[in-house]
Amino acid sequence: MIFNFHIIYRQYIRQLAKQWGLGAIAYKLYYAPKSFLEKISRQGSINIAIDYLSRLQMEAAADKLPTVAVQTSALSLDIYFLSGRKFWYQTCFCAYSMQQHTNLILRPIIYDDSSLDQQYQKKIKRIFPHAEIILLSEVEERLEQYLPQSKFPYLRERRLNYPNLKKLTDIHIGSQGWKLVLDSDMLFFHPPDLLIEWLKSPQQPCHMVDVETSYGYSQSLMSSLAQAEIPERLNVGICGLKSENIDWEKLEYWCKKMIEQQGTHYYQEQALIAMLMSSQPCTVAPATDYVVLPNQAEVIQPKVVLHHYVSESKSWYFRYGWKHIISSM
Template sequence: MNPRQLAGRFIYRAYHAPVGAVQKFFSAGGPFEQRRTEQGRTAMEAAAHHLPLLPTPSDSAPVTLHLLTGRRYWYQTAFCLWSFAHAAQRPLAPVLLDDGTLTPEFSDPILRLFPATTILTSAEIEARLDAALPEKNFPSLRQRRREFPLLRKLTDPHAGLIGWRLLIDSDLLFFRRPDALLAWLDHPTQPLRAEDLANAYGYPLALLAEVAGQPVPERVNTGLLGLRSDDINWSRFEYACHTLLARGGPQYYQEQALAAVLLAGRTCTVPPPADYVLCPKPPESHACRAVMHHYVADSKRWYFQTNWRRFTSPTK
């Protein structure tokens, strides 16, 4: 690790991490609300074991969604997939990317709901990465993937494979038919990506443009990311990862920065703002009028306290 990387890590641990923890405490509503949120999270995990089986439409092709999941997130994955299937009225054939903790205890409840699920174990993924991205040729990508699990959203679904794939985060809930996503899934012709509230890259746009060789798209969010695996130039990706680490140190949002570099100069499908609501706040966090919510940051309280319950109560 070079001096810039060491300095970046020290600043993060000494300043950004504690400041972020204090901000998170207050944005989450204080101790009472945090306790309610944790109680809701526990109840959501228990309820995921009892989600009802959905009727399987026989007149439409199955939809394949890719999700990175494991012990900490399996129940969110279950609710995400269930709400998508319920809203879309399409059969699902999900692909779960094991983060190394997806034992049968956590995968079986999802397989009960969606028997056509494919599970790519962490050993299978590692073997594919060793073949497609050997460490001697891709040292920055492989090391950063070990240190920074979010980078797996870019490497694990795509390295060594061909064809289009849509990776979605598990902390999404779907309330209306996701027509934009279904249209893309049925006939993908260009990348798809979500829109962030602001640029969350951790690196200056000028540096990203220098690495990409052209301006990068702004406000890329990887909560929804549809790419064609064989379009990715992994040598360029290694260069980008190495250069960002050398010039700007490790950053929490590095996978979004790398996604922006990857999408530079590309026309992308972006779900309409009325469809995809990132970090919903009142009144939308209560009304749920959008097609989907992505519950990040302080919106987790609405996710865990109330909104998953909409899929377990027949009156909602």
């Protein structure tokens, strides 16, 4: 197969420009070439091209997922996502794969990450007619009421410039009850009994286990702020929290001190949640069944309950992972 790298490069750059919302001139002159060349150096141009085309194939396949038939009177269990233009199809595959492995009705509640345009809302609702979509306008009203800029400047700034934090702020602010928030880049291959039982009767926070401790901040700083021992290897691809138990003033203080002392970091959301969970018992999805960073062999022939496709495993996700969901329909 011969790849037109010039076309793929232009499409890749155009997509990144939209995602990052950067000025066209600055992006073309610096950020886009730098980012793309670094990625080529890590992965190689042929692998980038294969992954790109595989991702397009996955997105097209999401448009053909069958509609989930739901009785309106049936009891449902809610699962929560933050999603948008870049992730809508991954969200659908994750929720669909989980639904495949339970007789209970799972209702996706999907929060707009600011890019969930109407066309993507329609795609989601075609697959999940019972899904609830929370638009950005509704979230912003809650933020103004419960997390005003004047009182929470650090959380509000990080939310705008660090979208991962929206999985915490947007989904939980001004809300009540337990919520299981799932990352979109995950797939289920066997019944997730532990998560189903948690959804039926949540009693304590829930998380999964990372391949290594990835918080971006020192254990000493995190422990001193939280006044507790910080659990190692906590991963928030699966994250169950009770909304009204979140102390937003404490989170604002932590966020401020972390940035003042050690700067900002990509894993700050994971660090903050590890601190929130540090002082209480948790339901932990075992790493033997809920796997972060599955290897190629495992993705080609899944044996575990769930894969969370981070880092290099995204290649296997786009090339092989989602195809199992199609073949098992």
